[in-house]
Amino acid sequence: MPTIKLVNVTRTFGRIKAIDRVNLEIAEGEYVCVLGPTGAGKTTLLRLIAGLAIVTSGRIELNGREVTNIRAEDRNASYVPQQYALFPHMTIRDNVAFGPLAHGFTPQQSLETADEMLKLVRLAHRATAFPHELSGGMQQRVALARGLAGRSPLLLLDEPLGAIDARLRMILRYELRKLAKGLGVTVVHVTHDQQEAMSIADRIAVLRDGAIRQFGRPSEIYEAPESPFLANFVGGANFLEGVVVREARDATMINIAEGFSITSSHDDHGMGDFVVASFRQEGTLILTNASLEENVVPGTLVSTSFLGSFLRCVVSLGRAGEVVAKVPLREALERRLPDRTGELVYVRADRSRIMLFDRPKRPLAVELEAF
Amino acid sequence: MSLSRRVVLFLDSISGSRSARIAAYAIGVLFFLVIVFVPPVFGILLGGSKIFEMLSNPDLLNRGGSAIAASFAIAVTVSLMDLAAGLPMAWFIVRSRSGWASTINTLANIPFIVPTVALGYSVLAFWGSSQGIGYLLGSQFLFSPGWQMIVLLHFAFSYPVIVRVMVGALQGYKEVYETAARTLGASAFTAVRTVSLPLLKPALIAGFLLAFARSLSETGATVIVAGVFENGPVFIRNARVAGQESPLLFVSLVLIIASSLFFIAIRIFAPKMRLPISTVWPRLEKRLSSTSATKSRNLLAFAVFILFVIVPSLFVVLPGAGAVLDGTLYEAISAKGIWSNYWQSIGLSYLIALVATCLNVAAGLPMSVLIARRRSGSAISGILDTLINIPIVVPSIALGVSIGIFWGGVTGVSEFWLLVLAHASITYTYFVRSMIAAVESIPVEVEDVARTLGAKPLMIFRRLTIPLSKYALVAGAIMAFTRSIDETGATLAVAKKLTTAPVLMVDWVKGTVPASSHAIGLGLGILVLTSFASLLVLTIATRRT
Numbered sequence: 001m002p003t004i005k006l007v008n009v010t011r012t013f014g015r016i017k018a019i020d021r022v023n024l025e026i027a028e029g030e031y032v033c034v035l036g037p038t039g040a041g042k043t044t045l046l047r048l049i050a051g052l053a054i055v056t057s058g059r060i061e062l063n064g065r066e067v068t069n070i071r072a073e074d075r076n077a078s079y080v081p082q083q084y085a086l087f088p089h090m091t092i093r094d095n096v097a098f099g100p101l102a103h104g105f106t107p108q109q110s111l112e113t114a115d116e117m118l119k120l121v122r123l124a125h126r127a128t129a130f131p132h133e134l135s136g137g138m139q140q141r142v143a144l145a146r147g148l149a150g151r152s153p154l155l156l157l158d159e160p161l162g163a164i165d166a167r168l169r170m171i172l173r174y175e176l177r178k179l180a181k182g183l184g185v186t187v188v189h190v191t192h193d194q195q196e197a198m199s200i201a202d203r204i205a206v207l208r209d210g211a212i213r214q215f216g217r218p219s220e221i222y223e224a225p226e227s228p229f230l231a232n233f234v235g236g237a238n239f240l241e242g243v244v245v246r247e248a249r250d251a252t253m254i255n256i257a258e259g260f261s262i263t264s265s266h267d268d269h270g271m272g273d274f275v276v277a278s279f280r281q282e283g284t285l286i287l288t289n290a291s292l293e294e295n296v297v298p299g300t301l302v303s304t305s306f307l308g309s310f311l312r313c314v315v316s317l318g319r320a321g322e323v324v325a326k327v328p329l330r331e332a333l334e335r336r337l338p339d340r341t342g343e344l345v346y347v348r349a350d351r352s353r354i355m356l357f358d359r360p361k362r363p364l365a366v367e368l369e370a371f
Numbered sequence: 372m373s374l375s376r377r378v379v380l381f382l383d384s385i386s387g388s389r390s391a392r393i394a395a396y397a398i399g400v401l402f403f404l405v406i407v408f409v410p411p412v413f414g415i416l417l418g419g420s421k422i423f424e425m426l427s428n429p430d431l432l433n434r435g436g437s438a439i440a441a442s443f444a445i446a447v448t449v450s451l452m453d454l455a456a457g458l459p460m461a462w463f464i465v466r467s468r469s470g471w472a473s474t475i476n477t478l479a480n481i482p483f484i485v486p487t488v489a490l491g492y493s494v495l496a497f498w499g500s501s502q503g504i505g506y507l508l509g510s511q512f513l514f515s516p517g518w519q520m521i522v523l524l525h526f527a528f529s530y531p532v533i534v535r536v537m538v539g540a541l542q543g544y545k546e547v548y549e550t551a552a553r554t555l556g557a558s559a560f561t562a563v564r565t566v567s568l569p570l571l572k573p574a575l576i577a578g579f580l581l582a583f584a585r586s587l588s589e590t591g592a593t594v595i596v597a598g599v600f601e602n603g604p605v606f607i608r609n610a611r612v613a614g615q616e617s618p619l620l621f622v623s624l625v626l627i628i629a630s631s632l633f634f635i636a637i638r639i640f641a642p643k644m645r646l647p648i649s650t651v652w653p654r655l656e657k658r659l660s661s662t663s664a665t666k667s668r669n670l671l672a673f674a675v676f677i678l679f680v681i682v683p684s685l686f687v688v689l690p691g692a693g694a695v696l697d698g699t700l701y702e703a704i705s706a707k708g709i710w711s712n713y714w715q716s717i718g719l720s721y722l723i724a725l726v727a728t729c730l731n732v733a734a735g736l737p738m739s740v741l742i743a744r745r746r747s748g749s750a751i752s753g754i755l756d757t758l759i760n761i762p763i764v765v766p767s768i769a770l771g772v773s774i775g776i777f778w779g780g781v782t783g784v785s786e787f788w789l790l791v792l793a794h795a796s797i798t799y800t801y802f803v804r805s806m807i808a809a810v811e812s813i814p815v816e817v818e819d820v821a822r823t824l825g826a827k828p829l830m831i832f833r834r835l836t837i838p839l840s841k842y843a844l845v846a847g848a849i850m851a852f853t854r855s856i857d858e859t860g861a862t863l864a865v866a867k868k869l870t871t872a873p874v875l876m877v878d879w880v881k882g883t884v885p886a887s888s889h890a891i892g893l894g895l896g897i898l899v900l901t902s903f904a905s906l907l908v909l910t911i912a913t914r915r916t
Binding site: 049072073076078083146 | 834838
């Protein structure tokens with residue numbers, strides 16, 4: 001039985017559809033990230049599940065019980081907002097004890113639970129401190145402890161790592177998952193950071209314009225995105241628009257521009273279809289010499305930038321646009337890749353790694369926009 | 372589990388029900404409508420045809436008309452003067468790095484501490500007697516009672532309103548906008564005029580309205596310094612003393628309507644008004660920004676502050692000190708002669724203030740949450756938000772007349788309770804405004820989180836809303852309390868047998884009850900001291916640890 005079940009959930013604000021017919025089932029103990037660009041409706045979706053906003057239409061079930069019209073305090077789903085909203089006038093310990101107290105435990109029991117939770121997030125030594133005395137990372141852990149102390153089986157996190165600096169964020173996200181898994185709680189974690197979602201989620205629900213565009217394991221979304229937007233937003237990719245000119249088993253040939261075509265092993269498009277061919281930046285190879293191999297296209301190097309373990313090369317393919325190749329640094333050093341802009345290079349992508357999409361109704365640039 | 376805890380838990384658990392929430396808010400709204408809003412604003416209509424008898428008397432009509440016009444003219448003039456003099460002062464207090472700034476900030480509160488009746492006598496003694504400014508200039512006096520003295524008085528007691536509002540706004544204002552303008556080549560003066568002032572417009576409007584309302588409403592002190600001149604409240608008081616019912620009703624009605632309309636018009640149109648910023652005169656404004664120009668501006672603001680606000684406010688100390696030396700103090704303590712009435716009236720004033728404040732706190736809390744959190748939908752909450760200001764905008768003596776008629780028709784309301792209701796109505800706004808601001812400053816997320824943790828509405832109110840707004844709660848209650856102690860207008864209009872302290876002092880000063888100047892000084896001095904004590908409590912209570 002799913003812990004969270006949304007059936008055709010819609011929420012409108014005036015004429016704006018903030019959430020548009022969302023269906024979602026999340027299993028017990030699952031760690032789900034809701035990923036989407038700013039304004040996609042992520043926070044609204046979370047607030048609907050928490051009961052802090054009421055659906056315009058549709059149904060919500062939590063733990064097998066319909067809660068569509070149940071108030072937030074009776075849903076047993078703790079919500080942790082972006083800025084944590086720790087109660088400023090209470091000590092850390094009283095903050096964490098608030099949930100148990102609200103559920104009718106005695107003050108003594110509540111404080112014991114609070115101490116237990118604080119130990120879990122390694123903040124027992126700061127129990128008597130006030131929220132403003134703690135660093136951002138500590139505040140985040142207090143907010144988590146408070147959310148978990150009520151023994152709520154469901155944790156709703158709104159950008160839980162958003163207010164934390166980049167380095168610490170990387171560490172804390174794994175901790176977050178470990179903590180949730182250790183306690184067996186179900187988590188819905190809202191984020192706009194695709195790396196964060198990819199690295200910790202069991203499954204990711206990608207939200208755009210209030211609708212879920214794809215829901216699946218990180219690897220599924222990465223390997224088989226359902227639209228150019230998804231391919232771009234999750235993982236990043238190169239896009240070339242063209243038309244199918246030859247069709248055979250495992251080999252669809254797409255004409256991109258005059259005298260320039262590529263072949264994909266995907267074969268679900270027919271002759272004459274307008275398509276978008278897409279391949280991952282990290283699956284894009286840069287060659288210094290011409291080759292007779294398939295899918296080798298000449299271009300000029302526009303820029304290179306150093307990204308730690310990768311060299312990011314931007315290559316212009318003339319009228320077809322630009323593609324980006326992420327070359328592992330080691331390989332770049334060994335093969336002495338060109339680094340002078342304006343130099344002639346060759347770009348190659350394996351046919352099995354070229355994905356094909358129907359050409360979107362709106363211009364490709366608009367389809368790919370992620371804000 | 373203790374009994375009290377069980378009761379609290381039980382109340383928490385029922386507070387989640389829809390009917391409990393509706394009941395709490397309904398009590399708040401009903402109290403506002405039945406006690407605070409309807410009697411003072413609409414009670415007057417029960418006066419019936421008597422109201423319009425005055426229309427057939429052209430002389431009275433003429434007098435009433437000019438009194439009302441004078442009220443508005445004085446209120447607008449005084450508020451504009453306050454803005455002109457108070458703004459540079461507020462600027463100095465917030466921006467100056469000089470050690471004087473905080474001293475001046477404290478001094479600027481003095482006219483708040485001095486009850487207006489005492490202030491009225493003080494202003495009269497300073498500007499209008501041979502012991503005051505006349506002593507310095509070697510003449511009898513500088514002004515005689517009349518409209519000039521009303522302007523001087525109103526300027527003094529509404530000045531701190533503007534300074535307080537502007538200091539608050541400036542402290543919350545990000546100077547970075549001004550800095551940005553200056554790095555783009557604007558002189559300091561230009562930056563303030565074109566960037567800061569437009570951004571601070573809401574505070575300017577709020578300050579203007581508060582000063583305006585105070586000037587329009589003040590009765591007791593104005594009576595003291597008015598002489599034969601009449602503005603609206605003085606006219607109503609004179610009509611009441613003379614037992615003329617129709618002019619009393621008619622002028623009250625016109626004042627209620629006119630001041631409400633004026634207030635609503637300012638609320639609606641002032642935010643849309645644009646300050647003229649299109650032209651910049653770089654040379655002139657650069658000169659105005661120079662150190663010497665700034666210094667002379669500060670000096671002028673400071674001189675105005677000392678001469679027109681501080682000294683006239685504190686002048687009452689002199690006759691008060693005289694009383695300590697000549698044995699009046701002993702008479703007062705032994706409650707001989709006029710002093711027995713005095714102590715009774717002080718007791719009555721405090722009792723009325725206490726009951727009225729308690730009523731306002733109890734009924735004002737749900738109302739504050741309702742308005743601050745837009746619980747009744749944004750339209751109705753917005754309307755309520757505007758309506759709660761009406762009791763402080765309408766001259767309190769007119770409110771009192773209206774309240775008297777409204778409850779006079781209800782048998783069994785004793786004069787004491789009539790006074791309590793009148794005071795509750797007039798002081799309500801001070802408490803609720805303070806609470807609304809405090810509740811609005813609590814992030815909604817705090818309550819959201821508590822709800823998802825399972826907290827019922829009453830628990831959120833007990834554990835979060837009240838602790839997080841306790842300073843505003845105490846401050847609002849004390850403001851309502853001191854305003855009640857200070858109130859004369861409505862009390863004059865409502866009371867028949869009972870006399871509160873400030874009303875008694877008006878009688879002493881006007882000579883209705885014979886009293887020596889030392890006795891008056893002492894009587895007012897004691898009022899000032901009690902008022903000072905409550906402000907001290909406020910300061911201690913609101914000091915954050």
